[in-house]
Amino acid sequence: MTYEEFIAKVSERAGMSREQAEVISRAVLETLAERISGGEADDLASLVPEPLRPSLQRSVRKPALSFGLSAFVDRARVRAGDPGWFTLDAVRAVLMTLRDAVGDKEFRDALAQLPQEFEEILRVTA
Structure with a gap:
């Protein structure tokens, strides 16, 4: 998937502009990287379009933080x-x-590190 395709899908799914989709994509991915292990965040970063990789890469290795949805x-x-x-x-x-x-x-590997409520919100529209 290209960066343009990623942003277009987010824009379509969320019903917002391309610019808004870019902002939320980065914000959500940065928050996800904070919430999951560094190794898992790096795994995801290696698979997303290059412009989104920095959002998933943590500059300082810290334990994943624990917080809910x-x-x-x-x-x-x-x-x-x-x-x-x-x-x-x-x-x-x-x-x-x-x-x-x-x-x-x-x-699913990343989702396994998150509370059950994340899977539930994804199941609603999956």
């Missing part, structure tokens, strides 16, 4: 500049597009 959405919203259009649907759109980009097995 609500805190995930809040952290990503702040990273995106706290826009009013940033919603749970936007997070879902990025995660579903990430699954398309990296493949089911790699995505």
Whole structure:
């Protein structure tokens, strides 16, 4: 998947502009990298389009932080500049597009490090 395809899919799924999709994609991927192990984040980074790789790569190796879906959405919203259009649907759109980009097995490996509520929001529209 190319960068343009990734952003177009997020834009379509979230019902927002291309520019908004770029902002939320980076914010969600950066938050995901903070939430999962560094090795898993690196694995995902190697499979996404190059312009998105820095969002998944952590410059400092720290243990993954533990927080649930609500805190995930809040952290990503702040990273995106706290826009009013940033919603749970936007997070879902990025995660579903990430699954398309990296493949089911790699995505499931990352999802296994997240609380069950993440799988539930993805199952609703999968």
